[in-house]
Amino acid sequence: MTAAMMGEVAAQVASAIGGLMFAYTMFRNYFPHELVDPLKPYFQKLLNFFYPYIHITFSEYDGDGFERSAAYAAIQRYLNANSASQARRLKANVVHDTDSDVVLTMAESEEVTDDFNGVRLWWSSYKISPNRQSISFYPREDDRREFGLTFHRRHRDAVTKLYLKHVLDEGKAIAVKERRRKLYTNIKSDGGWYGRRLWSHVLFEHPATFDSLAMDPYKKQELIDDLINFSKSKDYYAKIGKAWKRGYLLYGPPGTGKSTMIAAMANLLNYDVYDLELTSVKDNTELRKLLIDTAGKSVVVIEDIDCSLDLTGQRESKKEEDEDKDKDKDGKNKDVEKIKDSVKKMEKEKPSQVTLSGLLNFIDGLWSACGKERIIVFTTNHVEKLDPALIRRGRMDKHIELSYCTFKGFKVLAKNYLDMESHELFATVRQQLEETKMTPADVAENLMPKAAGEDKETCLKRLITALEDAKEEARLKAEKEKEEKKEKEEKNSDKDDKNNENGVESDQSNVANGVEENGVI
Known part of the structure; x- marks a missing residue:
């Protein structure tokens, strides 16, 4: 068969497919679903007979959209490295401290070709936007991004068994080579109309290292050894049946280097940093989503945990409420206690509904195993205010006190x-x-x-x-406190003397009244 004859046959096939597609579209639009739906499988078989290509879709998010697809990320890196010379529409990102100031990536609705062992393949990038014309009371979803791979069906085995593995391996290798650490912060939820993305980020360029950290050399080396040992203990954690994570509690007065130590930890292990602002988290469900959306090799930080939310006093509040109920049963100070209780509730009202139980589950519950090689760090200026359940061993495995300068x-x-x-x-x-x-x-x-x-x-x-x-200044402050304490003790002493005098007068009056009532003169 000559080339002209092959071209004519291809044109006829394409025309036939186009006619079938048009006929099916008209049929679907003008006939009821009860009649159209049973015919869909037969139409698909007919189309597959004439259409020799296979199409594979790779979505940005797996399943219900909780976790970003590792395959999508690897394909994205692979195509970014190979698409700059082919795609007509590119996106430019400015990146600092690299060999090239501008990194070009393939834009949406763009297509590039790839050759692998003599097989021609077509990659496409597209974005599917949800219908936002109608009014809905459900949370709005973000645009769904996907990659599409098209190839001839006779190359199915070569693509599925060799080519896809090649793409994923190359993408992961590029990620390791071009890895640039990031500092993430969670995006504040606006109460319901929020998108899929939970974190925003900037490049993490903090220069702190353990060499520049002002702390005891022995404690410093102990911490360094602990961190390095954790990063190499994947098999050990699997053996003992624990999630591959470790908690650190940093406590001490302000200015003792807690934030600097976190930066030094991230720089030592080459981890990303997720700075979690609890007051911006709507509820426990969103807290779990944030945890799932963090990558491995990361440090999840909650700074000033005692100030982030009113989590530390929940158990004490419950105890106070039980005591208040006991007082009510005795009929003592009911109105006063009710007013105090109302004031406490008003003072403790917060927009966030994250609870202590939700935070504990975030750190050490079932959801904490969704991910690996993760360090969780709490910082506080007042460790005594924290609930013991929050900082027990197993949640905060290592407690590090950062005190005044030695x-x-x-x-x-x-x-x-x-x-x-x-x-x-x-x-x-x-x-x-x-x-x-x-x-x-x-x-x-x-x-x-x-x-x-x-x-x-x-x-x-x-x-x-x-x-x-x-x-x-410390001496003057101590003297002032001593004087205030002395004045307070003198006032209390005068008050006790006055109460004793009133007590004596009351006793004398009672005696006189008793004598008079009994008729004794």
């Missing part, structure tokens, strides 16, 4: 800020730090040169002056 911490800061390992003023600084409480953040601020050309000794002297001022 001389060892100062030496790390002096090395970082002034490039100094010893100086005659170090002895004075050491004595002052032993007598005065100052956070590493305040020490670092005083060591930092304030003007160009400022010498190192001036910076040390400024720190010593700041320590002396802090010491004097």
